[in-house]
Amino acid sequence: MNVFALVEARIADALKALKSEGFFNDDLALPNVEAEVPRDASHGDVASNIAMVLAKPAKTKPREIAEAIKGKLEGGDDIEAVSVAGPGFLNVTLAPSYWQNLVASILKQGSAFGQPDLGQAKKVNVEYVSANPTGPMHVGHCRGAVFGDALANLLEFVGYDVAREYYINDAGGQVDVLARSVHLRYREALGEDIGAIPEGLYPGDYLKPVGATLAKAHGRTFVDAPEADWLAVFRSSAIDAMMDMIRDDLAALNIRHDVFFSEASLTANGNDGVKAAVDVLANKGLIYKGTLERPKGHEGEDWEDREQTLFKSTDFGDDEDRAIQKSDGSYTYFAGDIAYHLNKLERGFLHLINVFGADHVGYISRMKAAVKALSEGKADLDIKVCQLVKLFRGGEPVKMSKRAGTFVTLRDVVDEVGRDPVRFMMLYRKNDASLDFDFAKVTEQSRDNPVFYVQYAHARAASVFRRAREAFPELTADSKSVLEADLSQLKDPADLALIKRLAFFPKLVQSAARAHEPHRVAFYLYDLASEFHGLWTRGNDLPQLRFIHEDDESLTAARLALVAATQTVLSAGLGVLGVEAPEAMR
């Protein structure tokens, strides 16, 4: 039980006792007790606003309630002091022994520390990246990829059963264009001069090897053959090649998926999963023929007023109904996505998370409407939007143009900056705020980069153990002497401040997981690293705060226990972010 849960439970007990003694009316419903960190450490270790919450329903002054609770809490195990402050805050200070014992508890739990069973092994589906299989990943995909991966890690960390999915858009017109582009490269590989790549086809050199492979496999068979003969073959090898490339790019960022779900598979093998999904909605009376109004801002002349097959998404909070079929009768992308999400539901997922880029925000409300309709409100879909990443180099924006071939790929960024800084920077910002990414800042001025700051803290902890080995070879992080050290020696305020920061980790991880916000972990790690660096340097002035005392093995063991606990939490947090926790920085 973490410290907040402990205090919450104590207060809840106190409320029950007060109620049975007639302090409150019998019909008063006792609310959930919430405890948090007070803004100012001088207010105590844990604070609760429960008295103010209860004031109105109990028709009693908040301070009066707080005083009554205080009376019940005082003298309890591990509680050193209770005070009432301000309008009615209840401030609780825990005994040093409680904090000292926590260090042992962290070491005992190891990497399991901070994993409250929030998820209870419930199944969660996280869909992220889902970039079109028409080329290498560009830098714009980077943020959503890292975010989705870290979010999946986070949910796994708190006990969810997470499936990481990638939806391959391999069924639309784009992949036919891809196949045609590859056909040109195929002819080129056979010696033909294809000239400039025509407008509308994919010009990238990355298609050359695909053409060459097809040339080797099929010779000249398809050079003058009608498109119908080769389209499917070329499409499928092109998609395979692109997905291999994308998987490599993702691997460079340490990102993996459990499921690559093919859009085309929905309608393969004689099944029509899209029609089936549309039928599900039709059976609920949610599909109809109708016309949409021309959008206000749409002044273009290419607007056609025509009847379409529509999904009544406005019944579920969308702004307008959405098209299911194109003018040629084939299904829209949205129809396929409905089928995919029905598939997720059929696989037993009631918690769905999609990670979108900012350019897809307009898609959110229809997707939520679809899931609401398909699941009859039983499933929840959260859509996390990653805002755009703007690239800079030394303060100057990096201009990108696909035509000029100057667009920056994900691989470019990883190669130049490194995996860990890329991941950390992408997570060192709220997902829905736009992000300026400056190559110069992340590389040249690496001193200012928070990722090194956090990693350095971990490396320093490792370094202490390397040094300690010289004086006390037996004092390893997992040794009995360290695990069972006399922790009452950790009594300096700086020691206790670090321990309290460690104690916050479980609550932090829980709230980050609930909010689906992995960036909170990154900021926490920065704060924790700061606390540790501070304690380290304080050893300059106060020798008793140094970690190694060659003339005192017992004290060294206790201080090493604190270092090990810090290292454990840093490592766990970095693990959630998918950033390496190095043993050394040089």
Added chain:
RNA sequence: GGCCCCGUAGCUCAGUCGGAUAGAGCAUCAGAUUCCUAAUCUGAGGGUCGCGCGUUCGAAUCGCGCCGGGGUCACCA
């Protein structure tokens, strides 16, 4: 024009479920290393939380209306 995101120190950004005197980094200024890695630390200055109204015992946080920046808006994916 509709919808979504953002607006907090000179700059880049945190701010937990509505809580106490709004925080950090950078930059500026002043300091710290015979000693576990100075990729570190200590201190100082710096604020109309875009503006207004409302809800509340209490608002950076919630609601409404403005202002500014960005994204997006039948049929593509």
